[in-house]
Amino acid sequence: MLPSFDILGFLVSWGTFLGIYAILAISLNLEVGLTGMANFGKVAFYGIGAYLAASLSVYTVLAVYHVAAAPYTTEGIIALGKYGGASPALDLGIFAASLMLGFIIAGCVGYLLTYPTLRVGPAFLGITLLAFGELLRIFLLNYQPLGASKGLSGIPHPFLWIPDPVLRERLYVLVVLGFLAVTLWFAERITNSPFGRVLKAVRDDEVAALCMGKHVPRVKATVLFIGSGMAGVAGVLLAFYMSSVNPNMFVPAVTFNIWAMVILGGMGNNKGAVVGAAIITFVDRILTFITPNLGITIITPDYIRWMIVGILIVLVLMFMPGGLVPEKPIKTPAWEAVESLEKESKEGGSGGGEA
Amino acid sequence: MTKPILEVKDLAKYFGGVKALDGVTLEVPERGVIGLIGPNGSGKTTLFNVVTGFYVPTRGEVWYAGERIDGLNPNEVFLKGLVRTFQIPRLFPSLTVLENVLLTPPRQVGERVLTAPFRSKWEKQEKELARKAVALLRKFGLGEYVRARVSELSAAHMKMIETIRGLITDARVYLLDEPAAGVAYTTARELFTFIKRLRDEEGLTFFIIEHRLEVLMDFVDYVYVLHNGRLLSEGKPDEVMSDPKVIEAYIGR
Ligand SMILES: Nc1ncnc2c1ncn2[C@@H]1O[C@H](COP(=O)(O)OP(=O)(O)OP(=O)(O)O)[C@@H](O)[C@H]1O
């Protein structure tokens, strides 16, 4: 039917986007699904990670090879192409440093932004973050050292020193999925812990949580640090995959796309966030892979994509209000203790009840 | 009576023109079971709100165990060892009954984000707390609801659990806002019997707002009566009940 369809190539490309978006969806789920903080500015932290990776890598490569040109000039881009894959150690070092700094810087920005807003009131948080995302994008559009509207390109892929681009991409998808695995592991662990219990309590009733001695502002700021840091890591992974970044990659629609993934997959469930990300990135990838073959000109793929996403969400929520993978009760060792107690009292015979 | 653990000195709280509290001075002795009564709108809940850090008082002081605590945040007051319950129960609806109780103990190892992913660091504490929580729920005839969601409970059970969950901490003073409201008469008596037992066996202190005087009066050592934000009367239950001012305030104006 579609003779040019390269299944493995498709899977690699889908897997990369799935990994990046699933990290974003998990981070949003921690904030919104578990703690009840409506973050409408997710894209900002994604963008911070991506731009951090982009600027750190291009400026470092140019500095190391003593190239005087700026990275956004033609000479700069040519130099980046020439020196990009020259040193495996440099490429991998830049990649590792970007991941660490991406997490820390995006996380700190999230933390610092929320501290004042948490005091004003919960409704302001979402709006503040939305506004911050747009401000950041407009700043990037105009800030020449970061390439302004053209952005930065020539970001050295961490495996650029491997000559075969197919192998390079296959290795990269494994790295991305590895990060997804770590993120999911961490999110699941903290969800199913006393900390996760505090998050759900804050989501249910902040005031009551405060009365139970929980430092609610600190809990929220912690979650925003982690969530923003995760989004920063996703941004770093995106920048190295795309090898270029520009401000139009970080429009508010990206945030709503991530929301769609969480809603579709199931609010309050980390695995659901991954499922939602998998489905929506699948639709995206399929559309980009098949549009060249279909030759549609009247409707853009972007248009079809949002229609499909909308219909999916409506259908799923009609039949499964909790999403595809609804929220599950918290699992901690407490239940093991309860089970053994219940067994004991059954073995204790008819004397159960009052002791 | 023994030395006071909680003292309120000339406490006032105005909401615009409304003087919800207007110069109240009272004390709650250690190991006391003390009642706080008064007609609707007399300022009882407001007093609790000021004591537990919800409101900054317009005037006056709150002292707890020799420390001034007015102006602290609610979570800080809780950590000092003062637990409150609400007039309308405020349990966490997406948690089970057990988890509502487990949430209460402060400074749990697994509540810190860096230790939370590592089960081995907090597993022992969590299991210990779970056993304590189950014992507490069973002691109170709520053993069968351990796994229930709060939304599946009756109003009476919610009240009881709200009281019980404070008992898992080593807090020493409990402020209970109408624990017996909406609870069957015999259950209410059980609840108060339990409270007395906790006082006798564990040395806890209770300060209790209650409208159901027929239950309250059989159990408290001492009663304060509020009326229009001021202390109207105080004394032993029978003294207060025979005070003409109290009778008048309750029956009509
Ligand atoms: N946050 C507030 N803002 C304005 N007025 C308030 C506020 N809280 C309480 N009040 C007013 O203060 C007065 C005392 O209220 P409070 O809730 O303390 O009474 P109460 O003794 O607990 O009554 P009830 O027995 O009905 O619970 C009432 O007139 C009430 O309307």
Ligand SMILES: [Mg+2]
């Ligand atoms: Mg009241």
